[in-house]
Amino acid sequence: MRRRFTLAAAVLPALALAAADDRPNILFVMSDDHAAPAIGAYGGGLIQTPNIDRLAAEGVRFDNAFCTNSICTPSRAVVLTGKHSHRNGVFTLSDVFDGSQQTVARLLQAAGYHTGVVGKWHLKSAPAGFDEYAVLPGQGLYYDPQIRRKGAWPETETHPGYVTDVITDLALEFLRERPAGKPFFLMYHHKAPHDVFVPKREHRGLFAGPIPEPRNLLEDRRNRRALRDTTEEVGGKHLAYGNPAWRWFLERVRYEPEEIDRWERELAGLAGDRLKRAQYRIYMRRYLQCVYAIDENLGRVLDYLDRENLAADTVVIYTSDQGFFLGEHGLYDKRFMYEETLRIPLLARAPGRIPAGSVSSALVQNLDFAPSMLDWAGAAIPEAMQGRSFRSIAEGRPPGDWRSAIYYRYWMNRAHFNVPAHLGVRTDRYKLIYFYDDPRGSDGKTPVAGARANVGERFWELYDLKEDPREMRNLYGQEAYGPIAAQLKERLNALREEYGDAAFPATASP
Ligand code: CA
DSSP: OHHHHHHHSOHHHHHHHHHHHTSOEEEEEEESSOOGGGSGGGTOSSOOOHHHHHHHHHSEEESSEEOSSOSHHHHHHHHHHSSOHHHHSOOSTTOOOOTTSOOHHHHHHHTTOEEEEEEOOOSSSOOOSOSEEEEOSTTOOSBSOEEEETTTTTOOEEOOSBHHHHHHHHHHHHHHTOOTTSOEEEEEEOOTTOTTOOOOGGGTTTTOSOOOOOTTTTOOGGGOTTTTTOEEEETTEEEETTOHHHHHHHHHTTTOHHHHHHHHHHHTTOOHHHHHHHHHHHHHHHHHHHHHHHHHHHHHHHHHHHHTTOGGGEEEEEEESSOOOSSGGGOOOOOSOSHHHHBOOEEEEOTTTSOTTEEEOOOEEGGGHHHHHHHHHTOOOOTTOOSOOOHHHHTTOOOTTOOSEEEEEEOOTTTSTTOOOEEEEEESSEEEEEEOOOOBOTTSSSBOTTOOOOOSOOEEEEEETTTOTTOOOOOTTOGGGHHHHHHHHHHHHHHHHHHTOOSOSOOSOO
C-alpha cells in the first residue's frame, strides 16, 4: 500500500519518499516474564503456541538471547535506549525513566516512522517519542484495566475485559488508524504472564492434565549460598521463594475466593515434596493459561498483517523483558543471572530478509534491540548505544567479530526474595557470577533505590554450561578450574571497562 502511494507521489518528494517507503514496518512484541520454555518453538514441551511459533517457522529463533538485568522496569529502559542500566539511569524498579534521553522511539519518529506503544510501559514517566500511546499505569490490572492515552496523561480510562485482549485491541486500533504513506513502529507490550498470573476466565480449564516437571524441581537448596535464604515477606509472613502458591493465596484472596478454595482442597493434607509438586502444578497451570491468551492474541495481529498485505513489509520481533523460573531449582520469579531468568525468548520474522526456519546461537542481548530496529529502518545507530545490531545475524550473514561474552548486573540488593546484588559474565560455555551483597550503586557510596543493607555475603559462582546446563555444581574454588575462573574474571573486568560500569565493587581480587 505504501509503495503504491510512492509511485503516485510527485517527482521531488518521491525521491525522498522512495527511500523511506522501502523501509519495513517494525512490530516489536514483548510479553512480561515469559520464559522461552513456555513457547512451543523452544521445545520446552509445556505448551503449544502456534501463533508465536509461526514467527520461528517463518523467521529466526535465537537460542542465546539474554537480558542485562533481569527485572521489569530496568529491562524496558535497556530496550528503549540500547544502553546498560548504569547508562540509562534505571537501575531498579523505583527509578523514573528520564524520557528526554535518546531512545529507539524518538529516533524512528525523527526518521519518519509513525510510532506507538500499547500495553505495559512501567517506566513511571510519560512515554516520549511516540505519536500514539495507550499504556497501563504501573503494573496494570488483569481485568478491566485502566489505560492512559497520549494527550490525557495521567488521566485513565477503564477498558472492560481481559488485559491481553484489551492490549491487542489497542494494537489493532493503532494499526487501523495509522496514517498512510509512513512506515510504522509499534511496541505491543503484554502485561501477562507477570505474577499474579490471572488467566482469562474462559481459559481456566486448560492444562488440567499432568505438566512436565523440571529435573531440579525438588533441589535441596540448603547448600547454595545464593538460593538458600531466598524468602519474601508478604502480609507479615516470611514465605519461601519456592512456594509461589502461598503468595497467591494472600494476594488473590480478595478477588478469587472460589480459586482459593480449590487450591486449598488441592493442597490439603500434602507435605514435603508432594506439596511442592502440587504447588508447582497450580503455578504452571495459571502461568500457561496466561501464555495461551498471549498466543491467541498474537494470532489476531498476525492475521491482520496478512489480511492487509502488510506481512511482507513488516519485521515482527517477539521477546520478553526477561526470563522466569518455571520450577527450576524449585523456584519461580526472576532477578538472578541463572540461565532460566537471564535468557529471553527472541524470534524475528521478516519475509525476504530473514531466512525462514533459521536458528542462531549468537550471544545477543536486549541491549541490541534498539540498534537492530534502527538498522532495519535504515536509520543511523548512535555511538552512545552500547548494543549492536543483530540484523545481519538474523538475515543469515553473521559478522566475524560478534561478541563472545555478555555482561550482566542486578542492583536491587535484598529488595525482593532476599536476592543479593550480583554481576557476572557469560560466554558460550562458562558463567562467572560475583554475588557482592551490597546496596551501594556505581559510586560505591549511595545506595540504589529500594536496595537493602547487605548481610555480608560475598562469593563467586562458576558454571560449565556444557557439562552442567542446569547450573547445579558451583566450580568456583576447584583447583582444576582456577585458570578458567581467572580468565573469566579478566573478561568480566574488561566488559565493565568497555561498558563504563563502576569500579565498585572490585572484582579483580579472589
Ligand atoms: Ca518482567
